Structure formats: C-alpha cells, structure tokens
Amino acid sequence: MKIATRFWVSLVLSLPMLIEMILMPFTNFMLPGGHWTMFVLTTLVMLISARPFVTSAWASFQKHHSNMDTLVAIGTATAYIYSIYAMLTGKAVFFESAAFVITFVLLGQVLEEKMRDNASDAIEKLVNLQAKEAEVQRDGQFVKIPLAEIVAGDLIRVKPGQKVAVDGTIVEGTSTIDESMVTGESMPVSKAKGDNVIGSTINSNGTFIFKAEKVGDDTMLAQIVELVKKAQNSHAPIQNLTDKVSDIFVPVVLIIAIATFLVWYVILGANVADALIFAVSVMVIACPCALGLATPTALMVGTGRGAKMGILIKNGEVLEAVNDVKTVVFDKTGTITVGKPEVTDVIGDTKQIIAVAAGLEESSEHPLATAILTYAKAQAITAKPVQDFQAIEGKGVQAQVEGQKAFVGNDKLLADVQISADLKAQMQTLQNEAKTVVFVGLNNQVIGLIAIQDAPKATSKAAMAALHARGLKTVMLTGDNQRVAESIAKQVGIDEVIADVLPADKADHIKHLQHSGSVAFVGDGINDAPALTTANVGIAMGSGTDIAIDSGGIVLIKNDLRDVDTALALSKKTFNRIKLNLFWAFIYNVLGIPVAAGLFYGLGLTLSPEIAGLAMAFSSLSVVTSSVLLGKTKISAHPATV
Incomplete structure (x- = not known):
C-alpha cells in the first residue's frame, strides 16, 4: 500500500479520537462505545498503516540490526498493548497516542515523498525534451516518422522551430541552434556543413539536413539522463557514517527509554501509565527518520541542478x-587550448615536406596530424604513399616513402637523427612563439620543420x-x-x-x-x-x-x-548541504529527548507521544526543505559568493 494511502487511512481513523481529545475538557464529550471504539479504530491503524513499520523492524531484528522503524514500531506497539491492558482493568488508556504517532510519522513521509518527487524532476524534464518525430528521407522523399524508427545513417531534415531528433553531423545547409536545454549555453550556436548537432536542441532560423550518428540510448541526452539517474541513486561515503550512527543510536535510545520508565516508576513513584508515556515519548522523538533523507535528497537536487x-x-x-x-x-x-591546431610555418621545401608528412599522418588521429592534412589539402599538395607505417607512442610516426625511411614527430625522435644548426635555431624561435614544432625527415636526417599552433x-x-x-x-x-x-x-x-x-x-x-x-x-x-x-x-x-x-x-x-x-562550487555546496541536513536530522532528537524523558516536568514542560511524532515529522520536513532550497542558492564562479 502506498504511503499516501496509509496516511489517509490513519488520519481518517484518528480524527474521531482527535475530536474527543479536543472537546473532552470543555463538554465531557466521549465517542460512542468509549474505550472500545478507540480500541477498534487504533487496531485498524496498527493493522493497516503501522504494519510496514513493524515488518521492517522485525526484519532488522532478525539480522541483529536496528533502524528508524524499530523505534516507531516499539513505541506505538507499547502504547497500544498497554492501552488494551488498561482498558480491561479499568485504567486510563492512550490509544490515541499510538494512532496519532503513526499518523504524524506518515505525514512526514508523505511530505518527504512529495518533495523528493519535486527534487528529482530534473530527469523528467530532460526526458520531455526529446523530439517525438522527425522528417527522415525515405525513397528520396522526406516523411515524418516516430523517433523510435530512426536508425544511424538516416538523413534528417530540420526546419526552423523544429527540434533536432538525434545526434549527428550536418551534410547540407546552415542555421543557428539553441542548445541551452542540453548544454546550458544560453547563446544560440551557429552551425554549418560538417558541424555536429545534438538531439533535442531547437533549430532557430535555417533549414538543414544532417546524418544521424547516435540514436536511442546512444544520444547525448539519453546518456545525460542515465548519468543523472545513477548520480541521484548513488551513495556518498558520508552516508556510511550515518548508517553506523543508526546502528548505535537506536539501541542507545531504547536503553534511555527503558531507563526513563524505571526512573519514573521505580524511583519517582509515578504510576505505570505516566512512566510509560515518558518512555514512549523518548522513543518517538528520538527516531531520526530524517537521517536517511539527508544525503539522497541533497544529491538529487545538486545533481539535477x-x-x-x-x-x-x-x-x-x-x-x-x-x-x-x-x-x-x-x-x-583540447582542454586549455581550442584543440584545433593550425599549421603556421613550414621551414624547408614546403611541397616535399608537406607531401611526406601528409602521407605519414593520414593514418594518425592526433590533432597535429589533422592540422597537417588540412594544410596539405588547402595547398593542393598530394600526400606521398607510404608502406610499413608504425606509430611510436609519444614521439611520432615512421614509414617507408618511395623506398626511403621517413619520419614525422617531436624532438624525442632526434636521438639518432642529424639536424642542422640553422634548423635548430629556427626551432627555438618557433617554440618561443608558443608553436609546436614537428620534425620531418628522410634517412635519419631532418629535411624540414612544420610549426603548428593551438591557441x-x-x-x-x-x-x-x-x-x-x-x-x-x-x-x-x-x-x-x-x-x-x-x-x-x-x-x-x-x-x-x-x-x-x-x-x-x-x-x-x-x-x-x-x-x-x-x-x-x-x-x-x-x-x-x-x-x-x-x-x-x-x-x-x-x-x-x-x-x-x-x-x-x-x-x-x-x-x-x-x-x-x-x-x-556546486559540488562543495551540495556536500555542505548534506552536512547541514544531518544537523537538522539530529537537532530535534538531541533537544527533544530530555524534554520527552520528563527532565523539565517540574517546570511544566513535557512532550506527549503525539507531539513527539509531530516534531519528528517536522524534522524530516526540515531536511527535505533544506535540500530543495539548494536548487535556489546562488552558484557563482567567484568563491566569495559561493
């Protein structure tokens, strides 16, 4: 049964007892059937709404552990069982305490669930960004088909105002695209032939055709959704501490509750009912249900933001x-620099140097290789055919070119290679200008230099x-x-x-x-x-x-x-919010236990089980509210405002 359903059942069954409690001091109003009616109503609450607490507590007990449900289950069961005994022996009952505690605990869980749903709406919003259909070329015509039917290699047309269906590369046309919903970049990005496009972004003004490359679960949006899901369900190491605290905290609270009962009943001479009220109040107020929410709710909000x-x-x-x-x-x-280096200088016979270098670099995916090939194409220089190509990690490449051993690489290749003093001097000049120098050689002799710069x-x-x-x-x-x-x-x-x-x-x-x-x-x-x-x-x-x-x-x-x-900044802010949540999870318990135990009874300050349950609900509400507010805090690149 859903938490919300259990709450409403508990609330409806508890309301008659609440009415009696409110009206009794003024009108002596009692429910028809008196204690028996309260017994039936509370029994239904215990059987329907409280059962999951008892089941969870028993399962933990069988594994020699205790959890938050242990305190709720023992506290309410104690109040319920004693009230049955009291009813049969003509003594004062407090069925309403057991019912109200369950109602207020479930109220807290309902509020938690509602705010948890609000906190995790980032995933739903991301999923809703997806286009539902696209204009795909079929038999020479562009026809609208559902997103699920698009396959890699399809040609897709995108008109102004339409969403890009999947990830791909533009093959025809130009436009500007609003990518803010995926990348967070507020300014539209200009796109032309050869540029990549991201699924779910919005085409602003031009019409273009692109080739689908990543579809379904392979698209960037799908991967983002999956990453956010995993992050929101992950387990921060600090959670290990809270788990250990829970294992120790619950038995300690039970010991305090027993001690409270014994002190009031044996030492101070209180009757069983009053001593039991204090003990139950301790168990209920001490239950740090919010502790389990401190980490996951902050993670949800932080990663979603x-x-x-x-x-x-x-x-x-x-x-x-x-x-x-x-x-x-x-x-x-590609990290500090743009990652698109360009050839700026060629020292030596340009045509020969570029022809040899382009031939060797055609098999390489290094950014510097791309720069050389782009330069060769722009200068209409044909790459020389190569044989026995070999990549040397961190140094360069080598191969056979027209029967000669050729190499292209950095100065780590120069151990057994001859280089003229003039080329050495020019190399230093180029390097001082923040240019990367590539050496091109034949038969163990450098024939020229290629200077490449990445701004x-x-x-x-x-x-x-x-x-x-x-x-x-x-x-x-x-x-x-x-x-x-x-x-x-x-x-x-x-x-x-x-x-x-x-x-x-x-x-x-x-x-x-x-x-x-x-x-x-x-x-x-x-x-x-x-x-x-x-x-x-x-x-x-x-x-x-x-x-x-x-x-x-x-x-x-x-x-x-x-x-x-x-x-x-965002990571630190989220982690600090987890620590703040842990504070709120415990502060009610730490402050409430002495009051619940009756230490301030002489001052007229006491805490009934039902009020303790309400305080516990507010503890959970405080934690979840704290997490939700994380989504509103200012995250700036300037540390003074973080």
Whole structure:
C-alpha cells in the first residue's frame, strides 16, 4: 500500500479520537462505545498503516540490526498493548497516542515523498525534451516518422522551430541552434556543413539536413539522463557514517527509554501509565527518520541542478572528494587550448615536406596530424604513399616513402637523427612563439620543420583566475615541449608546467602530485583516461572521447573551462548541504529527548507521544526543505559568493 494511502487511512481513523481529545475538557464529550471504539479504530491503524513499520523492524531484528522503524514500531506497539491492558482493568488508556504517532510519522513521509518527487524532476524534464518525430528521407522523399524508427545513417531534415531528433553531423545547409536545454549555453550556436548537432536542441532560423550518428540510448541526452539517474541513486561515503550512527543510536535510545520508565516508576513513584508515556515519548522523538533523507535528497537536487547547467556529477563520492582538492591539473590540447591546431610555418621545401608528412599522418588521429592534412589539402599538395607505417607512442610516426625511411614527430625522435644548426635555431624561435614544432625527415636526417599552433580558449585565463581565487594550485600536464607549454601557461596564468610527458606517464605524475594533497584532473583525450581515473576527481570535457567521459567523475558538457570552478562550487555546496541536513536530522532528537524523558516536568514542560511524532515529522520536513532550497542558492564562479 502506498504511503499516501496509509496516511489517509490513519488520519481518517484518528480524527474521531482527535475530536474527543479536543472537546473532552470543555463538554465531557466521549465517542460512542468509549474505550472500545478507540480500541477498534487504533487496531485498524496498527493493522493497516503501522504494519510496514513493524515488518521492517522485525526484519532488522532478525539480522541483529536496528533502524528508524524499530523505534516507531516499539513505541506505538507499547502504547497500544498497554492501552488494551488498561482498558480491561479499568485504567486510563492512550490509544490515541499510538494512532496519532503513526499518523504524524506518515505525514512526514508523505511530505518527504512529495518533495523528493519535486527534487528529482530534473530527469523528467530532460526526458520531455526529446523530439517525438522527425522528417527522415525515405525513397528520396522526406516523411515524418516516430523517433523510435530512426536508425544511424538516416538523413534528417530540420526546419526552423523544429527540434533536432538525434545526434549527428550536418551534410547540407546552415542555421543557428539553441542548445541551452542540453548544454546550458544560453547563446544560440551557429552551425554549418560538417558541424555536429545534438538531439533535442531547437533549430532557430535555417533549414538543414544532417546524418544521424547516435540514436536511442546512444544520444547525448539519453546518456545525460542515465548519468543523472545513477548520480541521484548513488551513495556518498558520508552516508556510511550515518548508517553506523543508526546502528548505535537506536539501541542507545531504547536503553534511555527503558531507563526513563524505571526512573519514573521505580524511583519517582509515578504510576505505570505516566512512566510509560515518558518512555514512549523518548522513543518517538528520538527516531531520526530524517537521517536517511539527508544525503539522497541533497544529491538529487545538486545533481539535477548541475545537469541543467551542463555539469554532470556522476556520484556522491565525487561530491565528497571535491572538498579536499588542493591542485587542479589540466591537459593542454583540447582542454586549455581550442584543440584545433593550425599549421603556421613550414621551414624547408614546403611541397616535399608537406607531401611526406601528409602521407605519414593520414593514418594518425592526433590533432597535429589533422592540422597537417588540412594544410596539405588547402595547398593542393598530394600526400606521398607510404608502406610499413608504425606509430611510436609519444614521439611520432615512421614509414617507408618511395623506398626511403621517413619520419614525422617531436624532438624525442632526434636521438639518432642529424639536424642542422640553422634548423635548430629556427626551432627555438618557433617554440618561443608558443608553436609546436614537428620534425620531418628522410634517412635519419631532418629535411624540414612544420610549426603548428593551438591557441588557448577564450575562457581559459578566466578559469584559472577563478581557481586561484579559490586558493587552488593549477598545473599543466602535457606531452608538448617545455617552451611551448610554458608560453601557453604564461598566457592563461598556470602555476606550474610539467611538459614532455608520455601518455603512459601521465597517471604517474598525478600520483606524485597527490603526495601534496588531493588532485583534480581535467582532460578530454583517450590518453587522458588513466590520469582521469587516477586523480581524486576526474573532470572530462564533453567534447572529449567516450573513454575520457567514462573515466571522469564530472563531465562538462559545454566545454567551457570556467565550468571547472562552477562544478567545484556546486559540488562543495551540495556536500555542505548534506552536512547541514544531518544537523537538522539530529537537532530535534538531541533537544527533544530530555524534554520527552520528563527532565523539565517540574517546570511544566513535557512532550506527549503525539507531539513527539509531530516534531519528528517536522524534522524530516526540515531536511527535505533544506535540500530543495539548494536548487535556489546562488552558484557563482567567484568563491566569495559561493
């Protein structure tokens, strides 16, 4: 039976007893049937509404554990069983206490469930963003078909105002697209042939045709929804502490309740009914039901808000790890820089150098290879055919070109290679200009240089400034040479540069940095995956490879480096809210137990079981409200406002 149904059953059955309790002092009103009517009403409450509490408590007891339901079950059962005894022996009963406690506890759970649903509406809103149908080419004609029937490779036409159905690449036309619902980017993005489009975004003004590449569960929106679901159901390490506290807290409360009864009945001479009232009140007020809500509700709100901002936080462990981060390490290419390097200089016989380099780089997926191939195409230079191609990790590539051994790579390839003094001098000049120098050679002799430059992203400098304002150290970890790396670092404000690093060694450098404190690593490439996994917090750029995104604990969909600081701020804010929730979960109990136990009875301050149940309900309400308000707090890149 649903919680809401159990609550309404309990409320309806408890109302007659509530009316009697209110009217009795003024009119001596009693329910027809007196105590027997109260017995029947309370029995129905115990059988229908309270049964799950008893079942849960018994299941925990069989496993030699105790939980929050243990206190509710024992407290209400004690009040109910004693009232039956009292009714049969002509003494005062308090059936209404058992019924009211169940009603108020369920009231708290109903409010929790309602706010939990509100807190997790981020997933529902994301799912509702999906287009329901699309204009897909079939037999040379564009026809509307349901989203589920689209397959990879379909050509889809999108008119102004329509939603992009799935992820793909534009093959014809231009437009501007509002991607804010997925990436959080408020400004429309211009798109043309060759550009990627994201499913569920809205086409603004032009008509274009794109080729479907990712459909169904493979689309970015579907992956975002899945990540948010996993994050909201994840388990933060701090929850382990609350679980341990619960195991100890419940037995301690039961001991306090028994001691309360004994003190009042044996030492202070109170009658059984009054002593039992104090004991039951202790059990009810002490029940920290809100404790189980402190972590999950904050996680729901925090991760849901992050998704709307284009920041995917994968689990609760990341939130907790962020609080200890002292150093943020960045990959260079595609992370700090645009990731689209361009050839700026060719030293030597341009046609020969580019023809050889393009031939070797045709089999490579490195960004520098793409820059060389793009330059060759623009200069109408035909790549020379190659044989026996071989990639040398972290150094370059080599192959046979027209019977000669050819190579293209960085200075790590130059151990057994001859290079003229003139080329060495020009190499240093180019590197001082923040350009990456690629060596092209034949038969163990360098025949020329290709200078390639990848400019920093416009947001990189501001991102570093925000992290510095937060008191964090920034480090660049790159395979590029020292001069180029330091030049880029100087432009954006990086504290430390670690250059000439082979891909396989990145994780080792992260481990070394961890000796000085927790490390966050930001990257986007396949070679960044080990570092992302090794770091205490891995942050993957959304434009990166699937393996990098899978390895990161946080994914920045907008590829805006300033979101690193925002992600850290949101994570800290969420984790701090979890700690605040834990405070609210316990404060009612800590303050209420002495009152419930009757320590202030002489001052006229007491706490009946039903009022204790209401206070417990408000404890849960406070926790969930605190979590919901997390969605309204200001998250800024400036640490002073976080």
